Amino acid sequence: MQIEETAPTRQEFFTGENGLWLPPQESTTAHQIDSLFNFILYSSTILTLIVAAAMVYFIYKYRRKSHADRAVDVHESKWLEVSWIAIPTLLVLVVFFWGFTAYVNTSIPPANSYEISVTGQKWDWSFEYPNGKQTVKEIVVPVNTPIKLEMTSIDVLHSFYVPEFRIKHDVIPNRYSYVWFEAPEQGVYQVLCTEYCGTLHSDMGALIKVVSYDDFATWLASGDGEDLSLVAYGEVLYEQQGCNACHSIDGSDGTGPTWLGTWGEQRPFEDGTSAVMDAEYTIESILYPGNKIVQGYPPAMASYQGRLDERQLNAIVAYMKDLNGAATPEELAPPGEGGDTGDGTEADAPPADDASETPAVEA
Amino acid sequence: MATLTPTQPRTSTVPRKKRSAYPEGHEPVHNFLREPGPGPEVTGFKRFRAIAWEWMTTVDHKRIGLMYLVSVSAAFALGGILALLVRLELMTQGETVMGPDAYNQVFTLHGIVMVFLFIVPSIPASLGNFLLPIMVGAKDVAFPKLNLASFYIYGIGAIVAVAGLFFGGVDTGWTFYTPYSKSTVDGVLFMGLGVFIMGFSSILTGLNFIVTIHKMRAPGMTWNRLPLFLWSIYATSIVQVLATPVIGITMLLLFLERVLQIGIFDPALGGDPVLFQHFFWFYSHPAVYIMILPAFGVISELMGTFSRQRVYGYRAVALSSVAIALLGFLVWGHHMFTSGQSPVSSVIFSLITFLIGIPSGIKIFNWIWTMYKGSVWLQTPMLYALTFLFLFTIGGVTGIMVGALAADIHLHDTYFVVAHFHYVMMGGTVMAMLGGLHYWWPKMTGKLYSERWGKISALLVFLGFNMTFFIQFIMGSQGMPRRYYDYPDMPWLEPLHQASTMGSWVLGVGLMIVLINGIHSLFRGKPAPGNPWGGATLEWTATTTPPDHHNFKRTPLVTHGPYDYNAALPHLREQVSGDGAAAVPVPDIAVGVPQNEPSIEDGTRQPDSL
């Protein structure tokens, strides 16, 4: 399966089809927003030019020629005043209704949308498909299918923004919000976080990979990390789950403690107690990070409860052990050779209602 | 074409001679800058101490105005330097001069310093304090001691806010959104408290001004003769009094949220972060009109004086300020289109947002029409005023763009918004303030600044500003989010960021020249004539330059409107303009003491003869 790995750079955006101002339109609703944008852009350009031209003309025409120059008495013209009240009023009303209808038209997702849930967390996006498949920092979606994203946050506010789709909505802890889109073209698009959320706000990206329906179905059905040894899978998870945002594997300090050289050590806690870093403690730290706060660190880590299954937890533990040279042979062995495959998530078939009406379309 | 050489023969005699015409105790040497002052017997350090103490305890609105001017300028310089750092960091991808945490603190501090320490008090507290009592013909504001108190409250608030830097700093953005602001470093406590305290200063200033305008007007100073500057200060004060208490309670609740975990805004305790946004914007949107309305007032004065023409549609301009002030209370939700407020309220907020464009347009068009059949004189203040008209129009129409519901979905929290508000705040308020400072500089300091350098700086500021911020419109609509330390996912924007950064240097050089020009004029500037620009409001026609301690020898009796240049400059009445049309004869002014020196109208002294 050939899914691209990165979003293309828009080198030629100066001359691209959408010109200087807007990114390419890659969703079925983008054109509605663009036409409004362009209408306001052009009418305000004209307006600003009129203002500037009048200014320049008057400055020249009525320039002071002598210090004794006096103004000519002008009488205020009702017509003039009424016209510069009426014309802007009309203009803004047009813009208002346009903006309002476009808003309504673009914000309501079609009933048959494919739903994916999205969780924002400092500083990662994670996604979960209806069949339980989970991904971090990327989603794969079928082309020409309305996709509805049900979003919530674990810690602070974030905002889910895809410039090419012209969608954006805040992601709020303890609440659900949604955005939806339907991409008519295959391709890779960049997700950005647009609500300030701390240190790595600018790094909180994700990719949306729009693929043909067949590719999507194959991808969805493939398990995650099934073919990897626990240690190798742990390494994948380390990046995929965003542990690397806070934990280093080279001994350097980050937001959280490094993973190098801590395995099997006595860990001192803020409350004065301590514990040995073993599998049990590690899993507790991941699921209930607030229980034991390592001395010298803020309670900044959010719970991964419900986001990692048992095999994934074991994989992370195995990876940590391996970092410190303590991995067992089983953990190093690929599955099928005595390795523990855990109870990896079984992918369901794609939902039937979608399958019938969304054939794979090539770009 | 713009720079006139003196065409009139130098008819009048040397000004020194005229000095004797001043009433006892009101000669130009007796001005508020020196008076009352310690007696001549006090010398050396003691003298310095006595003078310093006198300034610090003064209740003279003019001195308080100047002290504010120095403070807000310092805040602007600080905020500006932080802005240059922000731009520098964004110049290249990845880390340029600081890491992400430092960057987040720098842009937050830039925003907070610029908004709460600089722009909210800027024009009203400095120019407003200095001019308001003189313009209404009073000896002082209604509550002079309260005025001094509000200066110190501002000072304390500013110090508390900046003290936050030593307690971890703040990295929340100037909007303090919860729950982030609840969990991050402790500096938030200090900033919040500082903002809370400065709020009182703002309220007290507004209250003082409203009472002064209502109750202290000189005889003959009817509402219809009130200079437009005062109308806009009046509208501003209403907003200050009505909106500021809400930021007070918001900051208090945020403070308690952090200290006592009261859980009103924190979702983890059952609170609602969107409620915080409502509270915050309920103040902060009206606050943007606190920032811009005084600027409108300055522009009205400048357009009138430098076109020597009655401001077109005086009444419309005056009342539109009040309309903007009141409508401004009903639109706060336009900052929250993507935040999860109910779509119905979004629609209503969007509609009212647009309505504000109408009174703003009335102002712009009236100002432009003021030049019609006027006599336009392109001195530095006028250059800034014209810059304002151009930049504020762009800022305003882009405000309309982000106010359009569907468009804002794409533009919200991108550099498009950053560019919008710099066009209105820097391109609007700061340009107006610079114009006003140049205009009233001779009145405040008694010195002339260099016109040539003034014009050069205005040009540089104009170019640098557009270079910095116009590009940001493009970046924003291309999708560059704001508050980004880096743009790893949009490497192709690097050249634009670089151009913007270089623009900020040009801007910095321009502003540096303004500063140097001002300082130079303080020490080396030529003494200013009484009315160098031919203004018609009381500060030009009825006081000395600089004004003396009590402003007026006698309470002035006002007999003509603020832009009645023919009445205010009677000795030129017979002369005729280039068009050949005669000025309408009007009665002489019957006010106050004479100007202390012949005005530019006599052709004796003028700024561009420097």
Next chain:
Amino acid sequence: MASPAPTTADPNAHEAHGHDGDGHHGDGHHGDVMLRGHDGQLHPANLQHHFISAEQQFESAKLGMWLFLVTEILLFGGMFVAYAIYRSWYPDLFDQASLELDTAWGAFNTLVLLGSSLSVAWAIRAAQMDNRKLLVRLLWLTVMLAGVFMVVKYFEYTHKFEKGIFPGQYFKLAEGTPTIAELTAGTAVLPGFADATAEGAESEAATPSLEETEAAIAEAAGEHGETHAGEKGHGEKGPIFSNPRAGIFFSIYYVMTGIHGLHVIIGIIAISILAVKAQRGRYSSVYYTPVENVGLYWHVVDIIWIFLFPLMYLI
């Protein structure tokens, strides 16, 4: 904008003025103590130099005070809005919580404040009638009543602290009731979530949604309301102690009554100063602006309580 009508009419000190061009007459027409100003003219002793006349000064002071009171009302307005919003979201919480407030003492305090309002109003009257002795007494009476109010508040607060009723997170819930923080962080063991947590990977075990949380809270509240009521020996433990959101109500309660109390204390200080000055004969029918202004302030403090009392205690 017209200046607000004076609360107490004084027929001879200030007649109604139009705004235009009228500021210029009647210097010192009360004929009291006169001083010579820097301009060589005579002024009443209480007239500050930058005012033209005594009524200009009086009216300015009063307009200023009114504006200040508007800001006070807006300050509390913000909190009333927060109250209204949370009330509409959690009506049950507010019902339960207000049971914990002592209506009798609240009502008593309301009467005390009403009485004190009456006494300042009367004090202003006394000043207008040049009855210094009465003025001083009434001012001290007001201070005393305000003091009584604060004492009652003190006992109300301490009583609540004893019961573990603190604002926000510090509210002492009945044992076993999960806190909101636990509920939202998903670390609470909730009925219905317990097994999911144990199993680990089921998708329902994801952080509970708001609805799920609400349901769980309701369930928990019901459960614990039954099992824990009256169990812990603190006397009457109401259902509120099993409501994880209880802290929110009491946050609002403490913040609002706390800030109101602060205003009462400021009032006590201001009125005491007035009383001392009145004793020294500073105020008379000619000059009593401070008495009138502090009186206005006190009425506002009173009115705010009149709103607080029913909203917090009764409904």
